[in-house]
Amino acid sequence: MNRKKGLTLQKKKLLTGWFFVIPATAFIFLFSFYPMLQAFILSLHRGVGQNLSWNGFANYTRILKDRVFFQTMRNTFVYLIIQVPIMLLLALILASVLNNRSLRFRGLFRTMIFLPCATSLVSYSMIFRSMFANDGFVNTMLRGVGMAPVGWFQSGTAARAVIIIALVWRWTGYNMVFYLAGMQSIDYALYESAKIDGASVFASFRHITVPLLRPTILMTAIMSISGTLQLFDESVNLTNGGPGRETMTMSHYIYNTSFVQSPNFSYAAAVSVVILVMIAVLSFIQMKVGDKRD
Amino acid sequence: MNRKIAAAVLAGVMAASALAGCGSAGAGGTAPASAAPEDTAAAETEESVAEETAGASADANSLTVWTWDPAFNIYAMKEAEKFYQKDHPDFKLNVVEVLSDDIETKITTAASSGDLSTLPDIFLMQDNSYQKYMTNFPEVFTDLTDSGIDFSKFGEGKRAYSTKDGKNYGVPFDNGAVIAAYRTDYLEQAGLSVDDFTDITWDQYIELGKKVKEATGNPLITSQSGSPDLIMEMLQSCGASLFKEDGTVNIVGNEQLLKALDYYRQMVEAGVLVEVTDWDQYIASIQNGTVSGVVNGCWIIGSITAATDQSGKWAITNMPRLDGVTGAVNYSNNGGSSWAVCTATKNKELAIDFLNGTFGSNVEFYEAILPSSGAIATYLPAGDSDVYSKPQDFFGGDAIYSKIIDFAGKVPSNITGAYYYDARDAVGVALSNVIQSGADLEAELQTAQDTVEFNMGG
Numbered sequence: 001m002n003r004k005k006g007l008t009l010q011k012k013k014l015l016t017g018w019f020f021v022i023p024a025t026a027f028i029f030l031f032s033f034y035p036m037l038q039a040f041i042l043s044l045h046r047g048v049g050q051n052l053s054w055n056g057f058a059n060y061t062r063i064l065k066d067r068v069f070f071q072t073m074r075n076t077f078v079y080l081i082i083q084v085p086i087m088l089l090l091a092l093i094l095a096s097v098l099n100n101r102s103l104r105f106r107g108l109f110r111t112m113i114f115l116p117c118a119t120s121l122v123s124y125s126m127i128f129r130s131m132f133a134n135d136g137f138v139n140t141m142l143r144g145v146g147m148a149p150v151g152w153f154q155s156g157t158a159a160r161a162v163i164i165i166a167l168v169w170r171w172t173g174y175n176m177v178f179y180l181a182g183m184q185s186i187d188y189a190l191y192e193s194a195k196i197d198g199a200s201v202f203a204s205f206r207h208i209t210v211p212l213l214r215p216t217i218l219m220t221a222i223m224s225i226s227g228t229l230q231l232f233d234e235s236v237n238l239t240n241g242g243p244g245r246e247t248m249t250m251s252h253y254i255y256n257t258s259f260v261q262s263p264n265f266s267y268a269a270a271v272s273v274v275i276l277v278m279i280a281v282l283s284f285i286q287m288k289v290g291d292k293r294d
Numbered sequence: 295m296n297r298k299i300a301a302a303v304l305a306g307v308m309a310a311s312a313l314a315g316c317g318s319a320g321a322g323g324t325a326p327a328s329a330a331p332e333d334t335a336a337a338e339t340e341e342s343v344a345e346e347t348a349g350a351s352a353d354a355n356s357l358t359v360w361t362w363d364p365a366f367n368i369y370a371m372k373e374a375e376k377f378y379q380k381d382h383p384d385f386k387l388n389v390v391e392v393l394s395d396d397i398e399t400k401i402t403t404a405a406s407s408g409d410l411s412t413l414p415d416i417f418l419m420q421d422n423s424y425q426k427y428m429t430n431f432p433e434v435f436t437d438l439t440d441s442g443i444d445f446s447k448f449g450e451g452k453r454a455y456s457t458k459d460g461k462n463y464g465v466p467f468d469n470g471a472v473i474a475a476y477r478t479d480y481l482e483q484a485g486l487s488v489d490d491f492t493d494i495t496w497d498q499y500i501e502l503g504k505k506v507k508e509a510t511g512n513p514l515i516t517s518q519s520g521s522p523d524l525i526m527e528m529l530q531s532c533g534a535s536l537f538k539e540d541g542t543v544n545i546v547g548n549e550q551l552l553k554a555l556d557y558y559r560q561m562v563e564a565g566v567l568v569e570v571t572d573w574d575q576y577i578a579s580i581q582n583g584t585v586s587g588v589v590n591g592c593w594i595i596g597s598i599t600a601a602t603d604q605s606g607k608w609a610i611t612n613m614p615r616l617d618g619v620t621g622a623v624n625y626s627n628n629g630g631s632s633w634a635v636c637t638a639t640k641n642k643e644l645a646i647d648f649l650n651g652t653f654g655s656n657v658e659f660y661e662a663i664l665p666s667s668g669a670i671a672t673y674l675p676a677g678d679s680d681v682y683s684k685p686q687d688f689f690g691g692d693a694i695y696s697k698i699i700d701f702a703g704k705v706p707s708n709i710t711g712a713y714y715y716d717a718r719d720a721v722g723v724a725l726s727n728v729i730q731s732g733a734d735l736e737a738e739l740q741t742a743q744d745t746v747e748f749n750m751g752g
Contacts, residue, residue: 046752048430050408062752068745133571153571154519154730242520244726257749259399261716262426264752265406 036276043269052266059270069271071245072253075160079249080228083164088220091172092213095179096205101188110180114173121170125237128166129153156246159239163247166234171227175220182216183209218290225286226279250275350415350639356386357645358414360400362393365596367418367467367631370663374652377659385648394420394631398427405431410638415645418467421455421630422710422718428458429712435463436635441646443654451707452672456632463634465649469670470591470630471702472527474613475598478690480586484509488609491587493624495617496528496557503566512586515561516579519569520726522718523628524589528554531626532619533706536717536746543717543750545743553616555725555735562729569729589613591628592698595668598688605688612701625704630672670698713750720745 007015046055063069094113098106116124131137132152139149152158186208194204210217232251235241241248241256248256250271257268351358361367368389375387392400397417404412413434419427428435439445439461445453448466456464476488484506491502503514517524529535534550537543545551561567568585570576579585580594581601588594598608612624633653635645652659653673660676663669671677677699685691720742727733 049406049433059752066748067741068748129572130574133575135575154569156731240520242726243730244520244723256719259402260719261749262712263402263406263430264749267752 039269040273042266043273045266047266048263055266059267060274062267063270063274068245069250069253072248072250075245075247076229076231076249078160079164079167079231080225083167084221084224084228086164087168087172088175088217088224090168091175091220092179092209092217094172095176095183096209098176099180099183110176114177116170116172117174119170121233122237124170125166125234128162128169129238132162153239154243156243159243159247163234163238166238167228167231171224175224178216178220179213182213186212214290218286221290222283222286225282229275229279229282350411350413350636351388351641353386354641355382355384355644356388357416357639357641357648358388358390359416359418360390360392360397360414361418362391362397364391366593366667366669369667370467370669373663374648374659377652377656377662378648381651385644387648390414392417394418398423401427401431401434405434410434410636413636413638415639415641416633416635416649418631419456419464419634421452421470421632422714424456424464424632425458425710426712426714428456428463432458434634434636434638436637436639436642436646438462438465438635438646441650443646443650447655447674449672449674449702451627451705452630452632452702454707455630455710456634464632465634465653466630466632466672467653467669468593468630469672469698469702470593470627471670471698471705472531472589472613472626472628473592473594473610473694473698473701474587474589475594475608475610475689476587477583477585477604477607478609479607480506480510480512488611491614492611494614496614497617499614500557500560500564500566503561504564506586507565510586512584513568514566514585514587515589516568516570516576516585517558518573518576519571519730520722522722522725525551525554525558525721525725526718527589527613527626527628528557528616530628530706530708531613531624532616532622533708535709536714536721537709537711539709541711543713543743543746545717545721545746546739548739550616550619550622551721551739552735553619555728555739557616558725559729559735591630592670592701593629593668595694599668606690608689609692610689610694610697621706623704623706625701625706627702627705627708664695670695670702672702713746716749717742717746 042052043059044055044057045052046058047053097103098110098113100106103109133139134149134151138152142149150158152162190208191204194208199207230251231249232255235247235249235252236255239247241252254268254271254275257264257271359371361371363369368391371387371389375385375389378387379385397419401413401417404410410433443462443465445462452466452469453462456462456466474491476491478488481487481490484502486502486505491499494502499514506512506514515524529550532550534544534548536545536548536551558567562569568579570579577597580588580598581604583604588598595610598604613626615624616622633649635642635649639645655673657673657676657679660671660673661679661681664671664681676682677696682695682699683693684695686694723745724733724735724738724742727738728735
């Protein structure tokens with residue numbers, strides 16, 4: 001119906017573009033933005049099930065008095081501050097090593113490092129839980145080398161360490177793949193000429209790889225941060241938030257307020273909105289700090 | 295160029311996750327509800343696959359049931375089907391295995407969305423959850439008070455869980471009376487017998503536990519760390535609860551709770567109680583002989599007897615009681631469940647008649663399911679049956695089932711309420727912080743009280 005004769009080439013191209021974009025956009029609006037809007041509306045109510053009544057912003061002021069929420073927020077930020085830098089640095093180093101063309105079996109190594117990402121979140125959490133159990137694999141190894149076994153899930157610090165180790169294992173390969181993809185676009189001749197100029201491996205990493213990968217690094221950082229703030233499976237399946245609430249994440253708390261405790265969906269929705277705002281603010285700061293193109 | 299590749303990768307990831315999302319959404323919840331096939335033999339093998347999460351049956355002669363344990367309540371339901379089929383040959387039951395937590399999640403989701411059509415005709419629910427769900431989602435539960443089921447034939451404490459405002463919403467099923475089971479061979483090594491553990495206090499229990507530990511190196515009891523099960527059992531054994539009669543939180547200044555937590559701490563310090571990380575390890579400690587005893591709901595018998603090599607080495611008696619507390623007895627309850635009829639059912643009369651004809655009145659049926667499942671009835675007339683007084687070789691020839699029925703009759707009732715799990719959870723956190731991080735008990739209880747009150751204020 002748009003194929004009128006008067007259409008210019010430019011307009012035709014524009015229409016074709018819209019034609020391709022609209023289905024995806026419609027789906028995102030329907031399945032992503034519309035539920036988000038509904039969740040926000042829900043967060044302004046109180047009550048259970050169908051018996052909702054208007055509550056204004058009371059759920060949001062309530063969050064300010066919620067000690068459990070602040071505890072879970074602290075836990076989540078501990079993961080964020082420790083795990084994300086370790087993981088991204090490790091991924092970057094691994095990617096640079098595996099980008100070296102003189103390395104043999106590169107494909108094999110890449111696959112092996114990426115493989116953890118192919119495992120389900122629940123199953124790897126449960127495997128880690130049994131590995132770090134009192135008489136599990138890790139403690140058996142520790143005893144084997146003459147060290148005292150650790151009660152991994154008996155202290156908050158140790159349990160958080162287990163979660164961080166698990167997260168690094170699970171997600172490093174995932175980020176590495178982004179870096180490897182980014183590195184494909186860096187001209188290999190740059191490295192070769194740097195080598196001829198006598199630059200060390202570290203120097204070419206520092207002055208070639210990192211600056212040229214900046215957009216990719218920025219993207220992985222934003223994804224990791226938003227992923228960590230929404231951390232759920234590990235908290236539920238690996239430690240069940242314990243000991244006490246020492247390892248419980250914000251998303252785990254949202255789940256609990258909806259399904260474990262006496263259900264309070266509108267409050268859970270309010271907490272979700274707060275997390276959304278946190279992620280948005282953090283991502284915005286990163287984009288401003290990290291993007292130096294202009 | 296960089297950005298293009300990055301964008302392409304990102305787009306790929308989004309597409310993949312979108313597809314994965316669609317895939318899982320498509321797999322669940324869309325199975326046809328009316329798939330009741332005519333060929334019963336074929337249906338036997340296919341039913342659980344084909345109708346995985348299907349809602350209430352549309353067929354006039356069939357019912358869908360959600361329950362969770364193949365060796366226990368699923369087995370009981372399938373036997374019930376056979377009993378009912380004797381008089382109703384066209385009757386067909388579709389038993390779907392859904393975990394207890396999942397049943398509760400699904401009810402919450404369905405009721406919150408206002409569409410109950412995805413729920414089954416009958417589902418099993420933990421007794422401790424009943425008040426929470428009846429309060430929050432009363433529209434899900436069918437009132438069974440005048441349905442013809444004689445509720446006076448069930449234990450009063452048991453019945454109270456699924457009763458609200460004087461109306462019955464559940465048909466009581468299995469018993470959660472607490473038992474203390476001991477490895478008699480380990481006790482012998484310490485020069486003790488199970489009689490030394492009968493009608494004792496927790497003080498005596500700790501002293502005896504030290505002896506057993508000295509002789510065998512094994513603790514007397516294991517517990518899942520952070521789990522308040524044992525504390526809750528101690529509380530109920532003196533008729534106490536985390537709530538007062540008027541529904542307000544009763545954690546700070548709750549003398550019985552303080553005492554229970556203190557005993558727990560003493561046991562950990564004496565090495566009489568050893569904490570394990572999760573449920574699997576708890577069961578493993580019982581089955582691989584690294585612990586000398588168990589205190590838990592009588593359904594734990596299923597896990598004890600699963601270690602067939604230990605036959606004849608176990609004995610059962612009552613649990614210890616709190617010393618110096620008025621009303622403290624050697625009997626308590628943990629777990630147990632009751633059947634509910636969902637209001638969305640199209641076959642309400644059939645569902646009620648089925649439950650009444652089996653779980654609600656049929657002693658023969660209870661006799662039939664006991665030997666294989668160990669499902670100990672809360673239907674009182676069943677307790678007089680000969681099957682219950684049969685000696686059990688696994689437990690040294692003791693007639694444990696009639697013993698447990700006797701225990702069950704002496705359990706004090708307690709208050710659960712809609713916020714039971716909030717309170718239980720908060721006490722678990724306090725317990726964990728006190729035992730594992732050495733936090734101050736009084737301060738932790740204050741935090742627990744504040745947390746529950748905060749939740750109730752929403």
